[in-house]
Amino acid sequence: MSLLRSSSELMAKHMSSYPPKRYNLSWNLADCSFDDVNLLATLTCGQTFRWRRQADGAWLGSIGIQAAVLWQPEDCRDHFFWQTFPVENDWAIIRDYFNLGINLRALQRGWHDAEQLTADVFIQHVGLRLLQQPLEECLYSFQCASCNTVTKIERSVEELARLYGSPIETPWGRVSLFPATSSIATASEEVLRKALWGYRAPRLIALAKLMQEKGDAWLQGLVGMPYADAHRNLTDLPGIGPKLADCVCLFCLRKWEAIPVDTHVLQLAQRLWPTQNEYRSLTPRVYLQIADSYRHRYGVYAGWAQQILFYSELHRTRPGWIPCQPAI
DNA sequence: GCTTAACCTGGACGC
């Protein structure tokens, strides 16, 4: 259970680690004493691409039609500070975005008991939470992930927002909201190709045009569907395969059993559980077997566990890797 | 049902 607090008493409690001052900005405090939140791990684990850490440690980004700034003291996992723009103090958007109703500590105790091999990973990356992202942003952003690197995905998505998104002013500077479907549908393929989207540019525009035809209700309808139905509807879209469909299911549709199987997740499963077959390539059958191996071990919230393991694997295979470079 | 090639491009790496 996480609580919104803004009382002077709580502020005073945390004065030793008070966030940076900016003009007349008034911070709010999210006190999560009963659970864990790790902003660094949560915002850089590969589930979202547009949060940037500023020189003073504040995270600047957007959630839907709001810009937001977040700040958390070093090595602190029980509270963070936040503010939203242009509508200030929008607690609901922060609470929902971080899924603060999910008791992560309880989940981690369950995973610890279920699979001793990975118990240390969950302790090491405590507080990595899955986000509930806006549907359109998640759907279009992950179209860029095909045969790409995390660094380039971040730059590509940022360019898309800068070119076609609405700007919001904050004390840290301008933040571009993620573009609406209508803006992407009418975007220039040539411009997008130069904005690092390459051969993915026509796919992105085609998908946006199709989503315009289907209407907002179609996408929102996925929220109420069971995981299998939502996944099947998504893979029927052009340019959306099983992996991207699972990303959308997990990162914005709250289908916690979804397991996006990529090369890292495949290698991790083969290393952790060597009894698994030595797969040569990620065929649909192998994809399902690997995903089921995670679901079998970690249960209905397997997607949360998988993302923490994925984050750990990124750090293991890329020592010194620093995602989300600070803005200059 | 599996394998393979094509699709872009920037960064890492070896020389």
Next chain:
DNA sequence: GCGTCCAGGTTAAGC
């Protein structure tokens, strides 16, 4: 400085 390889996938053709 230059060449080569690789990266969070999807799709279609060939077997």
